[in-house]
Amino acid sequence: MALLNNLVNLHLGDSTEKIIAEYIWYWSPNLLFLPFLSLWDRGSGVDMRSKARTLPGSVSDPKELPKWNYDGSSTGQAPGENSEVILHPEAIFKDPFRRGSNILVSFCHLRCIHPAGEPIPTNKRFSAEKIFSHPNVIAEEPWFGIEQEYTLLQRDVHWPLGWPIGGFPRPQGPYYCGVGADKAFGRDIVDSHYKACLYAGISVSGVNGEVMPGQWEFQVGPAVGISAGDQIWAARYILERITEIAGVLVSFDPKPIQGDWNGAGAHTNYSTKSTRRNGGMDEIKRAIEKLGLRHREHITAYGDGNERRLTGRHETADIHTFSWGIADRGASIRVGRETEMAGNGYLEDRRPASNMDPYMVTSMIAETTILWKP
Amino acid sequence: MALLTDLINLDLSDTTEKIIAEYIWIGGSGLDMRSKARTITGPVDDPSKLPKWNYDGSSTGQAPGEDSEVILYPQAIYKDPFRRGNNILVMCDCYTPAGEPIPTNKRFNAAKVFSNPDVIAEVPWYGIEQEYTLLQKDIGWPLGWPVGGFPGPQGPYYCGTGADKAFGRDIVDAHYKACLYAGINISGINGEVMPGQWEFQVGPVVGISAGDQVWVARYILERITEIAGVVVSFDPKPIKGDWNGAGAHTNYSTESMRRDGGYEIIKKAIEKLGLRHKEHIAAYGEGNERRLTGRHETADINTFLWGVANRGASIRVGRETEQNGKGYFEDRRPASNMDPYIVTSMIAETTILWKP
DSSP states (O other), X not given: OOOHHHHHTOOGGGTOSOEEEEEEEEEOGGGTTOGGGGGTOOSSOOEEEEEEEEESSOOOOGGGSOOEEEEGGGTTSSOGGGOEEEEEOOEEEEOTTTOTTOEEEEOOEEEETTTTSOBOTTOHHHHHHHHHTSHHHHHHOOEEEEEEEEEEEETTXXXXXXXXXXXXXXXXXXXXXXXXXXXXXXXXXXXXXXXXXXXXTOOEEEEEEOSSTTEEEEEEEEEETHHHHHHHHHHHHHHHHHHHHHTEEEEOOSOSSOSSSOOOBEEEEEEOHHHHSTTHHHHHHHHHHHHHHTHHHXXXXXXXXXXXXXXXXXXXXXXXXXXXXXXXXXXXXXXXXXXXXXXXXXXXXXXXBTTOOHHHHHHHHHIIIIIOOO | OOOHHHHHTOOGGGTOSEEEEXXXXXXXTSSOEEEEEEEEESOOOOGGGSOOEEEEGGGTTSSOGGGOEEEEEEEEEEEOTTTOTTOEEXXXXXXXXXXXBOTXXXXXXXXXXXXXXXXXXXXXXXXXXXXXXXEETTTOOBTTSXXXXXXXXXXXXXXXXXXXXXXXXXXXXXXXXXXXXXXXXXXXXXXXXXXXXXXXXXXXXXXXXXXXXXXXHHHHHHHHHHHHTEEEEOOSOSSOXXXXXXXXXXXXXXXXXXXXXXXXXXXXXXXXXXXXXXXXXXHSOTTGGGTOSSOSSOOOTTOOOEEETXXXXXXXXXXXXXXXXXXXXXXXXXXXXXXXXXXXXXXXXXXXXXXX
């Protein structure tokens, strides 16, 4: 009998010009206050969906892709009697699972067909795009490097991968960048994700094992403007598809285990033309000052459940406090030694939680530092 | 579903010029190894062309939280046997942002010794016999040993074959090929006297490169045991009682020793080592007193003695060297958890530079 894998890996390029396009979208249940959604909410606040369609040939420009629609009443985004939600393709990545000329299409921003194609409330890309198309923002060419942390959980028991069931591993210390069967749990997932993302065309700049065992991190960047959000969401989707293959769960919860265990964040590194220029350090300090004045507004948008993570311990700053420092991992904003010595560079906003929406975080940082006047 | 292995084994060289570089360093205990990866444009074969990097030293016991950055300086490149393609492993050492080596950076001083003109002139060769023990995960008991009990006494296991004598050969063989692929000069492997214990040898390697290659070989070994679900131990005496310990015998020669009449130089070198026995022992690995008992093919830790073909001595000179009148000698004192940067540079320093 042919193996299932022979069929999954069939290279169709020899027999047809048709390709398969996987349309991907997402939404956050907790933005809609619909109680029955707690069935799906693992507490991570991140829910990605996709479906596939056949297209007549290779496509490289998202504008050439047809719009599509899905049943919003099945995901709590539309009422049953007016259920169609429209998918607008925004970015194309190569499909690492189907390979060949097949593609992933993201991140479709979602509009209702009535009244006139307006973005639905969970479509955060739409308002981010407005900020990133502002001439002042375009002129500053904002670069983002996002450090996405996540925790792998054993399926069915929802306990971190590698942890004894009903118990705990040795305390933190050996696991950060660690090696060995007693320190690194799930590296095959991390390494296959790394290559799959590079294959897809996502700018993954690195990976590392994190302080809590079973927790990992990948970084995306530097990416300009809206592309940072597109790439993070595509990378999250690929990660969830890979954990699906591995029979393991991925959690973006910012504090998956209470107690003396690190949380999971999405530190966002940021620079503009002005901060990268000679003398940029002054611009960085100005930007940090503005961020400090809007600390509460930013924290509200930086991910659900962050108060469980930002305690002032475990390499975080307390959620109510805004602080910054050179090489200081206990601050809200950290500026690297290299930036300090060169006099220009970038800053690291350490506040966002792992379940943050990158469209919201990136556009808000750009808006506060470039457009907002105190 | 696509297999995880299809993705791990993706050959990216068709789709991108980017390569993945795994930066490796030694952590706060002096024995724990750490690594993380970054994407760079490749291929790269010269470490001086790789960017410096940094890591969170507060998470490895090497820096305080409010000033946490430790800088990584790339020192040697090897091919990555796990990611293959043009991807690389990069052995690094660690510095403060001001450019000072941090206390656990033993490579820095070793490099100074090996750049001394007198040492360079002698072209010091090293062959290091790295022993290690494989342990079952979670219980920490040697691989192949019955849980809660012991195997039959030592005798059948040294270089043995058979399911009742050799435990974990797939790890050993995978490691051998992976290291050769990486560009590490592995000269051989063998099963050891204690069941579940193995040895690989790195060499002959010149100067500082011996330390680089042993550390990267240890890293590759730990990655492989991670895949196999087994734990590797470099403890010098993992099981008390009538069971051999684990060492890192260090074979050594210089130009003068390899030349005709070199045997006299060897004897002079051994004499100098004998005068600094205590200093060397202090640097030859933690817990070595549990191993160097005078039994189980070791010399007592407080005694310095040497002999031809004598495995109960601190230093052994092979019969071949004695007969040829030149060659090398074997320092049998270092423990399996020794730092090869310290041991190799100290032997060179004592025998070439030090004046009694």
